[in-house]
Amino acid sequence: MALIVQKYGGTSVGSPERIQTVAEKVARLRGQGHDLVVVVSAMSGETDRLIKLAKALHSEPPARELDVLLATGEQTTIALLTIALEKIGCPARSYTGSQVHIRTDNAYGKARILDIDAARIHADLKQGRVVVVAGFQGADEDGNITTLGRGGSDTTGVALAAALKADECQIYTDVDGIYTTDPRVVPEARRLDKITAEEMLEMASLGSKVLQIRSVEFAGKYKVPLRVLSSFEEGSGTLITYEEND
Numbered sequence: 001m002a003l004i005v006q007k008y009g010g011t012s013v014g015s016p017e018r019i020q021t022v023a024e025k026v027a028r029l030r031g032q033g034h035d036l037v038v039v040v041s042a043m044s045g046e047t048d049r050l051i052k053l054a055k056a057l058h059s060e061p062p063a064r065e066l067d068v069l070l071a072t073g074e075q076t077t078i079a080l081l082t083i084a085l086e087k088i089g090c091p092a093r094s095y096t097g098s099q100v101h102i103r104t105d106n107a108y109g110k111a112r113i114l115d116i117d118a119a120r121i122h123a124d125l126k127q128g129r130v131v132v133v134a135g136f137q138g139a140d141e142d143g144n145i146t147t148l149g150r151g152g153s154d155t156t157g158v159a160l161a162a163a164l165k166a167d168e169c170q171i172y173t174d175v176d177g178i179y180t181t182d183p184r185v186v187p188e189a190r191r192l193d194k195i196t197a198e199e200m201l202e203m204a205s206l207g208s209k210v211l212q213i214r215s216v217e218f219a220g221k222y223k224v225p226l227r228v229l230s231s232f233e234e235g236s237g238t239l240i241t242y243e244e245n246d
């Protein structure tokens, strides 16, 4: 039995049907006896929609309030996924970032995770529940809601995996792994079975958004077993490796 942290990006939870597919996948894995923590992003397009709404009222929305607003995208998805899980008989609970004490600094819009209290999550797992956590968000020491920057749900997933000492962190997205370059731009790009954390960091720093750069830094620091896979097709995706393991 393993403890697995899975993260599903916006496209993977972009409609009720897709959320249901994710729920079925999660329930199947739990049925095999694994402990599961599932991090979700906002449904695709939702974060942009919320930014547009704020900008319709203020060309430079106050950063604190923008974070309060943007955090609702992920809050919607955790509730929907948990509802879908309960519907198919899989006990689950949803939590916002601040509810599972993802403590960050107070740099609104680009906050850094300082600390996570894993106790609450472990308690739920012990009760046999799947724990569904909102990606991309936390709270500062005064309880103000913060967000982690675009693509920040990747970092939530990796940070939770590090804090929980998970056996694997699986990042489910709309491509079946890491390619030599963006496969949507360069059709000849090749999928890699493995990539070192250093190479991945370089790719992220050159602007590839497949993983948020901070999630790669985090993974390297804590040697989090990390894999990028497709939520739409079977396959073993791409494993991120660390020098010592090679």
Ligand code: ADP
Binding pocket: 008, 009, 010, 011, 012, 041, 151, 172, 173, 174, 175, 177, 178, 179, 180, 181, 182, 183, 184, 203, 208, 209, 210, 211
């Ligand atoms: P999610 O919503 O699941 O977080 P993102 O859109 O943030 O997904 O990241 C996945 C996208 O990253 C892919 O659709 C792909 O176009 C892009 N991408 C950029 N560089 C790469 C790469 N080297 N390998 C794979 N995907 C890449």
Ligand code: ASP
Binding pocket: 009, 010, 041, 042, 047, 048, 073, 135, 136, 149, 150, 151, 152, 153, 154
């Ligand atoms: N919803 C946020 C974004 O669109 C975070 C994420 O998807 O990782 O950037």
Ligand code: MG
Binding pocket: 009, 151, 154, 209, 210, 211, 212
């Ligand atoms: Mg992303």
